[in-house]
């Protein structure tokens with residue numbers, strides 16, 4: 093069954109995964125909040141990523157750098173000059189459009205890395221087909237480069253050449269700023285990697301498709317530092333490693349993933365591949381894997397005046413390491429996981445919606461119910477089982493609202509893999525079944541009788 097983006101947005105709101113940012117004030121475009129169920133799924137995705145990229149690797153270190161960075165950072169990185177999207181403005185109502193996306197929608201090959209001359213010429217030959225999304229007119233300005241960096245009001249604004257502190261346009265710069273600190277503190281041997289999950293902010297011209305293009309988002313990045321020119325083999329290995337993670341750890345259907353190599357490269361990359369997922373709106377990027385060469389450390393060495401060369405401990409050779417980057421959009425992967433898990437089927441003659449999330453990603457591993465809410469002895473036993481599971485570190489929830497059928501539907505929609513029901517047999521009505529419960533499987537709806545003593549091991 094193919095879900096539409098509207099199906100996902102509706103379930104996400106209804107069940108407390110995602111809310112529009114600042115909704116009570118009418119919303120703030122390009123921002124979203126993760127609700128009680130969303131934050132659990134989000135944290136589980138990030139935990140699985142951290143495990144694979146820090147704990148399961150021998151030579152990777154974690155980092156959490158400050159978001160505010162010295163203003164020189166973004167000059168050295170090239171973002172103050174080269175980090176822009178092509179924008180045209182409606183002369184009638186001032187609505188801004190992102191020209192490469194409008195052209196792509198007409199099947200004209202265009203992207204944000206084209207020169208202004210190239211994109212203006214394409215735009216001119218298609219002006220008659222592009223209408224303003226607000227007023228419907230076709231009266232646009234010329235295309236200009238619109239810088240995506242978001243300024244803060246921190247910094248020095250006293251002179252003409254004001255010196256703002258920007259919010260991070262990409263999270264990875266914090267890793268480059270700390271390269272020397274990590275080397276001095278940890279004495280890693282090249283090749284080694286640094287992993288970080290951090291926020292990025294972009295003044296996107298047209299945020300779109302729910303969590304797909306937002307103005308504030310998280311990136312989970314690894315930067316692998318390697319010897320110059322020794323990029324080919326590790327680059328291929330990293331690509332494979334990331335692909336495998338989506339399939340074997342997140343459980344994403346492999347046929348929903350594909351590779352896309354960039355023809356037009358962003359200013360810092362020598363080679364760039366995207367992993368794309370087939371969203372309801374079509375295939376689009378969830379992660380970028382970039383061969384950044386010595387670009388970043390050379391730039392920061394030049395702008396900071398600090399020697400960022402690595403000294404080989406055995407040969408004492410000095411060099412600027414090359415960098416291989418993996419950069420995953422956490423919100424986009426969250427959306428991909430929800431789309432991939434979304435199912436509609438018939439169970440017991442009724443239609444239902446459920447999320448077939450892998451147990452380690454689901455907000456709750458198990459829900460515990462008393463068969464009836466108005467029987468104190470059932471409620472007491474159910475709470476006892478629920479608290480015991482929580483004590484054993486299992487993400488459990490308790491639900492006694494509505495009838496059992498309604499509770500199952502609710503848990504199915506948030507992707508809870510198992511439900512446990514405490515009934516009169518649990519209390520000993522049938523002697524042979526005393527201290528057993530029904531354990532119900534989300535995907536098949538099948539139920540079995542399991543003793544309370546073996547519940548925790550079955551669930552973990």
Ligand code: GAP
Nearest residue numbers: 262264304305306309378379380419420421424
């Ligand atoms: N440091 C490299 C870098 O930032 P990127 O391709 O611009 O590369 C990496 O971004 C990932 O961040 C993308 O693959 C995407 O998943 C995510 N991303 C980029 N812009 C985004 C946006 N406006 N909203 C949500 N996610 C975004």
